[in-house]
Amino acid sequence: MSQKLRNKKGKNTVIWVLMALMVAGLGGYGVTNFGASIGAIGSVGGREVDLRDYARALNQEVRAMSAQLGTPLTFAQAQQFGISGRVQAQIFAATALDGEAADRGLSVGDEEVRRQVTDIQAFKGLDGSFDRDAYKLTLRQEGLTEAEFEVRLRADAARGLLQRAVVGAAAAPETFVTSVAGWANETRDFTLAELIAADLDAPVEAPTEEALSAYYEAHPEDYTRPETRHITYVWLSPEMVQSEIEIDDATLRAAYDARIDEFVIPEKRLVERLVFANEDEARAAKARYDAGEASFEQITSERGLALADIDLGEMSKEELGDAGEAIFAMAEPGVVGPLPSTLGPALYAMNGVLAAQETTFEEARDTLLPDLTIDRARRLILDRSEGIADVLAGGSTLEQVAEEQKMQLGQIDFSAETSEGIAAYAAFRDAAKQATADDFPQLVELEDGGLFALRLDGIDPPAVRPLDEVRAAAVADWTRAETHSRLLAKAAEVQAALDNGGTLATLGLVTTRYDGFARSGHLADLPASIAERAFALEDGKSGVIDAAARVFVVQVDAVHAADPAEAAALADSLKPRIAQSIAGDMLDMFTTALENEKGVTVDQAAINAVHAQMQ
Incomplete structure (x- = not known):
């Protein structure tokens, strides 16, 4: 699926690639220093793709990617993410749409252009109103005249009209949405059996010398000594x-004194603090607590907080400030207050006493x-x-x-x-x-x-170790492989019996039954392929699963249609996303058709010149 114009949501492309640069600090990567001989990186139907627009778009993408990753990226690093190809696709697609909009006579009036210009934050002064001097200066620093910028702004608005005309009727088909919601919420009952060595008709015998040699020669990588x-x-x-x-006592004593907080820990309390706007509110809450009308946790919850939000952890008397005396006077856990705090009157819950700890110098x-x-x-x-x-x-x-x-x-x-x-x-x-x-x-x-x-x-x-040197490992590997092969053969026999009307429960295997299992469910300690296979089978059918050297047989016992209410709720949440995806596909196909019809030329030398400036 093409991603030429994804996630733009009809936004003005000039604003997208230009204004972010203005706000972020103007220019960068030598955007305006390409020389007069190079003006375009290509064309669509004879309409040139401006080189400077491409440079600005690249610059913006690098900045956006840096912000997303949380670290500044060089252009070379950004290139590893395919940034140039993505930006080229976007800017050529925008040019194709500009040409089509012009051919169809789409445009906007001067008043709309004026509104857009005066709404741009980068062009406003300290008082928040439009500043013409800031407008001129910003454009000049970007190498644009007012006329050039306003022509581009008008073209972008026209392109927006065309894009909305193309995707305006996009909607999620009701049947498709309902089917997806029903599929997603379907549940199944199935029985699962894992086949292990004990399920084989006979134990796996030791390998013959011929079998062992053949296995060893077929798997040289397993027995190769590294360089x-x-x-x-x-x-x-x-x-x-x-x-x-040699460390003398004086040095040890100095180190002990320097780390005294580690060895001498004062008595502490486990404390939670709930702050109130005023003392009357705090007293009212404490009265409710004392009367047994509400627990401290309930009072905290009523304030829109959880106990974790008000937990102070381990606190010394000094750390509690003016509230320390009262809290440390408590012999048992409880709630005290209102007491002062740096944030206002508060109730304090004392949840535990931590005795003082002292490690002597000798200890x-x-x-x-x-x-x-x-x-x-x-x-x-x-x-x-x-x-x-x-x-x-x-x-x-x-x-x-x-x-x-x-x-x-x-x-x-x-x-x-x-x-x-x-x-x-x-x-x-x-x-x-x-x-x-x-x-x-x-x-x-x-x-x-x-x-x-x-x-x-x-x-x-590197060299393959002689068989005699790795014999024990080779025997173990052969035994595992042979056991796995025979388990798969056994599983095929079990499936054949199931296809003839049998059930896993009657075949002497250890089974586990899962009822009402959801498509999004998780099987703890089992491969995800089990659930995938169970939902791929029809009612009453069975299948063999070879997963990570383990062999399973699954039999579907029942298929349950989605709960109507749950399916309807999911369908409602899916509609806008599916509609947006369809709209994006329509716009991509329309743009591709325009490019094919109009013809695209690419000047790789000009593109390389832009990249060289950004290194």
């Missing part, structure tokens, strides 16, 4: 230098010491990193670096499957994948503050 890189590395981690670190020692030690270790490694880098730059081998700098020397056979030891670090894996035999070892920092450097010693290309 293996033989790597030598040197590594220094914070844990490796911990023995060199916190076991938490502080490892943290400080690791932090010092990272700093020590950072201090040593420059010296290690100098040694590497001087041409020392990794073996020499390890000995001189007290680093760990190791070898690893690295592949895409390796994730142990130093290969657990993403930085090492990335470096190992990219290393070449000609690379000079470089010092790289790890996520935990450690350092490493590596050398590629050799590469073993």
Whole structure:
């Protein structure tokens, strides 16, 4: 389905592509700097497609896409979403409609053009009225004269008349809407059985050597050893230098004092606060609560709020301000007030007491010491990193670096499957994948503050492992595949029995029955294809479902027509959407016919010039 003019809703195209740029900051991407020799990117029936209009439309689409994604996009990034093709289709279609409107003599009067110009927000002054100076300045910054802009505005209004004439009679066919609503709200009763290995007539035997060899040779990708890189590395981690670190009591005490809020937590209360406009309202609500006429939750709900909206969470006495004394005087959960708050008189619900917690310095020692030690270790490694880098730059081998700098020397056979030891670090894996035999070892920092450097010693290309090496895996794979194949054959037998008048319940299978299941229903822990198949079958029919290595048989027991009231409600909600879709299709087909009739030419060099300016 064409998307040439979708979602425009008859809006003025000039305003769409131009005014947004004016409001957003004017111009961009060198819109006016194409030179006098290039004026159009093509034509429709001899009517040129203005190059600047195309540039503005592209600019607007990039801005809109950036806003939608929440991050600024370059033109190159936007191109990956097919932006240029979409905008070209839209602007060529608009030109075709402009030409047709002109051929049919459609136009609007000066008064309508004046109304549209004076209604545009970008042309208004500080007092909200039309400002001619702002009008002239804005157009000049966009490289347009007043006459050019008003001609385009008039053409856009005429195009709008044509578009409304084309789609004005679009309506959703009643029969189609009713059918869709009935189809969507139909429900079914069906019985489901999953076939498992225990349902087979005999267990699957061990594979013969011939069968195993044939399976192994037919699935080489399952038994291929990935590329293996033989790597030598040197590594220094914070844990490796911990023995060199000593932390004295004064340092530990200073760290304890700096983190005192973590170790000394005052007594707190779980509090909800409901604020009122004045104290009389608060007192009246409290009286209702005390009399048992309404719960605190009901009073909150009457204010259009939920308890989550007024929940303050854990609060200390100091955090509650002037209300703290009264709330902390409560020994049991309850409601107190009216009490003052920064927002006005309030009722407070105290829902729990959290006792004060204090971790002494001696108790916190076991938490502080490892943290400080690791932090010092990272700093020590950072201090040593420059010296290690100098040694590497001087041409020392990794073996020499390890000995001189007290680093760990190791070898690893690295592949895409390796994730142990130093290969657990993403930085090492990335470096190992990219290393070449000609690379000079470089010092790289790890996520935990450690350092490493590596050398590629050799590469073993991917190779199929010998059968004897993967025999156990191959046997397991063959057994699964053979079991699945026999289950499908068994399912076919079950379906044949069902077609002859049987039912799943009488065939000795474990079954589950679903009554009144809706087309939009969900089967927990089961493939979605089950429901899809159940709704594709006729009443009384059955089917086999092969889904994600599991085999099912489903039998439809009954088909229930949609509830008339529910179907009618759905039909009412579908009508405008279906009508809009039909209108869009009609406009797309009409525009395509115009383009075919009038003929379209495209100047790719001009288009490339626009794209080059926007890079």
